[in-house]
Amino acid sequence: MTTIIQAEHLYIDYKLNNEWVNALHDVSLAINPLEIHGLVGESGSGKSTLALALMNYLAPNARISDGTVTFDGDDLSSKSAKEMSKIWGRHISLVPQDSLAALNPSHRIGEQIAEVTRLHEGLSKAQAWQRAIDILRRVKIADPEGVARRYPHQLSGGMQQRVTIAMALSTRPRLLILDEPTTALDVTTQAVIIDLFRELIRDNQAAALYVSHNLGLVAQLCDHVTVLYGGEVMASAPVVDLFKRPIHPYTISLLASLPRLTEGVETRLPTIEGTAPSLADRPHGCVFASRCPVALPLCHEVKPPLEVISEGRLVKCHRWQEIASGELTLDTAPKAEVISAPPRDSYVLTAKDMHKSFGEPSLMDRVTMRQAQVVRAVDGVSLRILERSTLGVVGESGSGKTTLARLIVGLETADSGDMELLDVPLPNALDQRTPELLRGLQMIFQNPNDALNPYQTVGSQIARTIKRLGDKSLTKEAINLRVIELLGAVSLPPDYATRYANELSGGEKQRVAIARAFSTNPAMVLADEPTSSLDVSVQSVILNLLKDLRAQNGASYLLISHDLNVVSYLADWIVVMYLGEIVEEGMPDAVYKAPSHPYTEALLSAIPIPDPTAQTKRIRLEGDLPVELPKGCRFHTRCPRKIGAICETTAPPYRDAGDGHMIRCHIPIEELAILQHTLPEKT
Amino acid sequence: MRQLIRRPPTLIGLVIVLVFVMIAIFGSTIAPHRFDTIIRGAARLPPSAEYPFGTDRLGRDVLSRVLWGARDIIVLPTVTTLLSVFFGAAIGMTLGYVGGWLDDVVSRALDSLLAIPALILALVMLGTIGPSAIGIVIVVVVLYTPIVARVVRSATLSLRTAGYIEAAKLRGESTTYILFREILPGVLPALVVEGSLRFTYAIFLTASLGFLGLGVQPPSPDWGRMVNEARDSFAQTPWALWYPAGAIALLVIGVNLLSDGLRRIFRYEGQLG
Numbered sequence: 001m002t003t004i005i006q007a008e009h010l011y012i013d014y015k016l017n018n019e020w021v022n023a024l025h026d027v028s029l030a031i032n033p034l035e036i037h038g039l040v041g042e043s044g045s046g047k048s049t050l051a052l053a054l055m056n057y058l059a060p061n062a063r064i065s066d067g068t069v070t071f072d073g074d075d076l077s078s079k080s081a082k083e084m085s086k087i088w089g090r091h092i093s094l095v096p097q098d099s100l101a102a103l104n105p106s107h108r109i110g111e112q113i114a115e116v117t118r119l120h121e122g123l124s125k126a127q128a129w130q131r132a133i134d135i136l137r138r139v140k141i142a143d144p145e146g147v148a149r150r151y152p153h154q155l156s157g158g159m160q161q162r163v164t165i166a167m168a169l170s171t172r173p174r175l176l177i178l179d180e181p182t183t184a185l186d187v188t189t190q191a192v193i194i195d196l197f198r199e200l201i202r203d204n205q206a207a208a209l210y211v212s213h214n215l216g217l218v219a220q221l222c223d224h225v226t227v228l229y230g231g232e233v234m235a236s237a238p239v240v241d242l243f244k245r246p247i248h249p250y251t252i253s254l255l256a257s258l259p260r261l262t263e264g265v266e267t268r269l270p271t272i273e274g275t276a277p278s279l280a281d282r283p284h285g286c287v288f289a290s291r292c293p294v295a296l297p298l299c300h301e302v303k304p305p306l307e308v309i310s311e312g313r314l315v316k317c318h319r320w321q322e323i324a325s326g327e328l329t330l331d332t333a334p335k336a337e338v339i340s341a342p343p344r345d346s347y348v349l350t351a352k353d354m355h356k357s358f359g360e361p362s363l364m365d366r367v368t369m370r371q372a373q374v375v376r377a378v379d380g381v382s383l384r385i386l387e388r389s390t391l392g393v394v395g396e397s398g399s400g401k402t403t404l405a406r407l408i409v410g411l412e413t414a415d416s417g418d419m420e421l422l423d424v425p426l427p428n429a430l431d432q433r434t435p436e437l438l439r440g441l442q443m444i445f446q447n448p449n450d451a452l453n454p455y456q457t458v459g460s461q462i463a464r465t466i467k468r469l470g471d472k473s474l475t476k477e478a479i480n481l482r483v484i485e486l487l488g489a490v491s492l493p494p495d496y497a498t499r500y501a502n503e504l505s506g507g508e509k510q511r512v513a514i515a516r517a518f519s520t521n522p523a524m525v526l527a528d529e530p531t532s533s534l535d536v537s538v539q540s541v542i543l544n545l546l547k548d549l550r551a552q553n554g555a556s557y558l559l560i561s562h563d564l565n566v567v568s569y570l571a572d573w574i575v576v577m578y579l580g581e582i583v584e585e586g587m588p589d590a591v592y593k594a595p596s597h598p599y600t601e602a603l604l605s606a607i608p609i610p611d612p613t614a615q616t617k618r619i620r621l622e623g624d625l626p627v628e629l630p631k632g633c634r635f636h637t638r639c640p641r642k643i644g645a646i647c648e649t650t651a652p653p654y655r656d657a658g659d660g661h662m663i664r665c666h667i668p669i670e671e672l673a674i675l676q677h678t679l680p681e682k683t
Numbered sequence: 684m685r686q687l688i689r690r691p692p693t694l695i696g697l698v699i700v701l702v703f704v705m706i707a708i709f710g711s712t713i714a715p716h717r718f719d720t721i722i723r724g725a726a727r728l729p730p731s732a733e734y735p736f737g738t739d740r741l742g743r744d745v746l747s748r749v750l751w752g753a754r755d756i757i758v759l760p761t762v763t764t765l766l767s768v769f770f771g772a773a774i775g776m777t778l779g780y781v782g783g784w785l786d787d788v789v790s791r792a793l794d795s796l797l798a799i800p801a802l803i804l805a806l807v808m809l810g811t812i813g814p815s816a817i818g819i820v821i822v823v824v825v826l827y828t829p830i831v832a833r834v835v836r837s838a839t840l841s842l843r844t845a846g847y848i849e850a851a852k853l854r855g856e857s858t859t860y861i862l863f864r865e866i867l868p869g870v871l872p873a874l875v876v877e878g879s880l881r882f883t884y885a886i887f888l889t890a891s892l893g894f895l896g897l898g899v900q901p902p903s904p905d906w907g908r909m910v911n912e913a914r915d916s917f918a919q920t921p922w923a924l925w926y927p928a929g930a931i932a933l934l935v936i937g938v939n940l941l942s943d944g945l946r947r948i949f950r951y952e953g954q955l956g
Contacts, residue, residue: 430853435855450846450847452847453865468856469855520854
């Protein structure tokens with residue numbers, strides 16, 4: 001079979017501080033025509049470097065020290081940038097991660113797409129414009145003429161990503177390189193875009209390299225998958241083999257560490273211990289050996305060869321035969337939770353009828369009498385959280401879930417609403433809260449990189465929190481002991497107290513942030529997407545940690561995530577938000593099964609499942625969150641199960657489906673249950 | 684500090700600035716004459732062993748006047764820069780952190796102040812309060828504080844929503860603590876870079892005002908005014924113009940090289956943080 005692009009024994013180095021650091025080590029990869037090839041790996045695994053190397057578009061401080069890249073039989077590495085410019089955009093196209101940054105803000109969408117075909121195919125201005133409109137129609141943009149005349153910032157993230165793929169496809173390239181193209185998008189939008197990719201790549205008879213850290217997406221989209229770790233290929237296999245019969249310990253551990261909807265709250269996730277080796281001192285032996293649960297002394301000494309097992313199936317492990325034959329099995333079964341502390345009957349926090357709007361008219365608006373756009377981020381939300389329980393809040397960005405958490409913790413002041421923390425009234429404004437109330441509520445932030453002050457040691461930041469909110473009689477020594485104890489609780493050694501944030505990895509920073517949050521012995525901890533910017537193998541460690549700390553400290557959580565898998569792993573109660581309102585709430589089992597709100601149903605079906613053979617209900621939400629609040633049911637503009645005029649005129653009632661499971665929909669519960677055994681007619 | 688010395692241009696800049704600082708401190712003691720001593724029969728002498736920089740049309744030693752004059756041209760911009768950095772940082776951090784209508788009003792006011800050309804505003808203000816060393820300090824501080832404030836404000840804005848700032852709020856820290864302990868270290872790189880740039884411009888502006896006769900008043904030696912006075916007799920005593928003008932140029936170049944080096948170092952550290 002002739003491959004479209006092939007990398008053979010590729011070595012790539014980066015020059016850092018005047019030293020060459022080996023980033024890719026003996027990497028081989030081949031993509032066949034019509035194949036969607038998935039490239040997965042954690043941050044620092046070299047997947048982006050490999051994608052760039054395939055395009056011969058490496059950074060100025062990078063060099064190919066050995067190996068070749070051939071495209072259609074041509075050696076690319078010997079070509080100059082000038083020669084490459086005839087290939088880039090014509091035969092190899094890139095769909096970038098950040099679509100807004102990739103589009104020129106000062107040119108209209110149509111012109112930017114037309115430019116590609118004018119340059120590469122010599123089309124006239126009018127022809128190229130017409131082609132741009134055609135291609136926009138093919139990426140299913142409803143009003144291609146209108147969109148072509150708009151500027152990038154006037155489009156939503158999903159629309160921008162459609163435009164970049166339209167641009168990439170406009171010259172009918174042989175190879176498409178997609179570098180994490182949906183990472184910045186919501187799950188619902190991501191599902192639509194992924195469907196579109198699949199269809200367009202097939203229609204165009206192109207091959208594609210899909211770079212992603214999301215194993216679920218790769219399972220759903222790709223035909224063949226290559227797994228990178230520490231700049232080396234660990235395994236490469238057809239997608240079903242890789243997910244159903246993995247034989248590399250790294251792949252096996254990685255797949256096992258993913259939280260899944262089916263798991264109960266009584267288990268712990270299997271984790272991959274340790275951290276990835278630094279590129280600067282690449283181990284002599286297997287690059288994964290230090291974290292491998294079945295590593296032999298040999299593995300630390302000798303690098304295993306990349307062996308071809310069968311057509312298209314590669315593995316780099318000394319023990320693959322034992323694993324393949326079933327002699328050796330990795331213990332990846334979820335462990336039972338060691339300490340279990342069931343929720344109590346009393347409430348740690350109650351919030352009634354919370355409201356918050358943004359977009360107060362600014363001074364300029366008042367002077368110019370301009371009407372400000374008011375967004376009702378949280379609009380009449382009430383919730384109660386049991387002691388020692390976890391409330392999960394899910395929804396797309398713009399649903400108001402983050403604002404809700406910030407209202408509770410006091411970082412935003414609610415416009416109205418009443419809250420109580422352990423039966424003590426909780427003022428809406430932060431500066432009216434007593435130290436006791438501040439101590440009771442702490443927060444873990446989304447981005448570990450700015451969670452810690454880069455100019456103070458880790459220890460001093462935790463100590464400061466104890467000093468401010470802890471027992472005032474504590475001596476300096478007692479505080480230091482407590483800091484070390486807290487670091488120990490998040491599995492960090494004592495000497496981390498004297499380190500600065502830039503000496504820590506992302507997962508370690510998040511652990512320190514968790515230690516800081518727990519330093520006040522809070523009654524409740526709010527976690528806003530605590531793992532969304534972490535790697536898969538780190539995510540499971542953090543989730544286990546949160547679960548252990550809950551059991552040990554008896555704290556409650558309010559956990560916000562767009563990832564329903566993450567929420568299902570920790571939550572005892574789930575709240576689904578849409579446009580500032582709760583549309584459904586209940587026990588996880590109840591919410592994740594029919595009957596559920598049509599919006600929840602769509603969210604669930606949009607989650608990519610890391611199982612290529614799974615049969616999933618495919619419900620896709622078209623369009624974006626409306627800017628103006630719709631009348632009647634807020635979801636009616638996108639609802640695949642809309643029943644008629646009543647949805648547009650009347651706000652739906654909350655219907656009780658038993659055990660406090662509430663669904664806010666005009667469709668009666670019994671009917672929803674029957675309806676949701678089948679797909680909605682519209683999609 | 685090691686990084687300062689490693690790059691040759693930065694090292695040159697550092698040496699030049701240090702030499703000028705030494706001259707500012709010891710210039711009046713090592714100078715062979717007082718700045719206002721008129722040496723009889725020594726008017727309009729070209730550079731020689733006795734008068735290395737020559738003498739001006741009144742018979743004053745140019746070298747001595749340059750040495751004496753170094754103090755004002757170094758001290759005045761130093762004072763003005765420090766004051767503008769101080770006020771600018773305080774105003775900028777407050778505006779960026781507090782935000783709201785205060786930021787709306789004050790930022791617009793500062794912007795409109797920046798819209799007026801610096802030199803013209805300086806002339807008007809000095810014309811009103813009268814030329815003096817204090818006058819120069821006031822004028823330059825008023826001109827440069829908004830510029831520093833704007834830089835610090837935007838640096839603050841990018842830190843304001845950081846998790847560690849919000850964590851500080853959640854442990855009930857006061858605004859003052861958050862501004863000075865949590866935000867200030869983060870805006871310090873931007874502040875040092877902007878401050879060193881302001882210093883360069885302050886030297887320039889002080890010299891320009893001196894040239895226009897609005898600087899330190901005679902008979903105190905002022906490099907700017909020396910250039911202006913020597914301009915009239917350029918044909919007879921070109922050296923009286925060369926040396927003060929050359930001193931200004933050399934000082935500005937030195938400070939620029941140094942501030943460029945600082946900028947590189949802090950940009951590099953900014954990436955690390």
